[in-house]
Amino acid sequence: MSSAYAHPHPRLSSVTSAASSPTASSSRFSLPSAATLVTASKSGAGQRPNIYDRNLNKTRIAEVSGSAFSFLFSEVVQYTQKRVSGINDLERRLNTLGYRVGIRVLELMIWRAESSSKASKREIRLLPALMSIHTHVWRAVFGRPADALEKSVENADEYMIIDNDPLVERHISVPKDLSQLSCSSFTAGIVEAVLDGLGLPARVTAHSTPTAQLPNRTTILIKLEKSVLEREELLK
């Protein structure tokens, strides 16, 4: 494998050169360095194909181990918690990590929609976009739709996606001194990235809203930017 690191795949040249462009220096996400993107050497016959060479549609219905994800996410939270000064900082960092997942989820979903249906379309209106997040994004990421999509009664610019048993928090018990923390900030980051990608910028946060029957119930609060609502008015 060591020899493979010295010869990056020719297809990656565009990726590595993009790393120096100003668009890639955004603090929201960073591109992996060339060393981590190197394709598997072709010499070993029994080697599994590199993840970057695999057809993106092949994994559409594939599932990953929930336990493996839980352990990984647990380590993500522990790693992040060691490097922050407070709950807000921790939530912000989890949100940023989710954002990085979200931009990829959106791109993958659009790519798959284009290849599978002839009349694929991009959501440009607010409500269909939110419905699509509630149903399609949730299904792509968590394997099932979210439990509810609600509009705030008090504020016209606020919408809520409710998950009764969020996958990322299934095995997490938040201690009492951190009771304000919601690890679903990660999910909120995914939602924020998808909304951003669809041209509907918003501030997305996660809040625990437990009920007697559903102790893990979580509300993803979407606070849309003013420009989005103004454009919605014009589109009517």
Add this chain to the structure above:
Amino acid sequence: MAIFGLWVINKAGGLVYQRNFTDGLAQLTSNEYLVLAGTLHGIHAITSRLSPIPGPSSGAQVIEGETFKMTILLTATGTKFVLLTSLAEPSADVMLQKVYDAYADAVMKNPFHTPEMPIRSDGFEQRITSLIGDGRTTS
């Protein structure tokens, strides 16, 4: 038939979880529980070397008294689960496996748990409550 109590002993012999279910067993102070768990850990280490057949041995699995028995489950990582039950309790082994399941889910996957430290997890508490409840088994 009843389940009296559950202990979880970490691989160093420290008691990281202790809970009583029925009032059948005499109450001890938390210090006495710690001593008991540490002693059991030592006894278990010796019994695992006692096997007449060479090679690795499980060590003591059941310790019986006249009125109760303790069933010990040693996991691959060295954590021990101890269930104190009545003599006739048939489900002790199955129950210990389920407790191990709950431990793997609610404790080890919880980012706010420090390994080898006392277990303070609401999720684990709830799982144990739904598993054992008040300690009275119907079978």
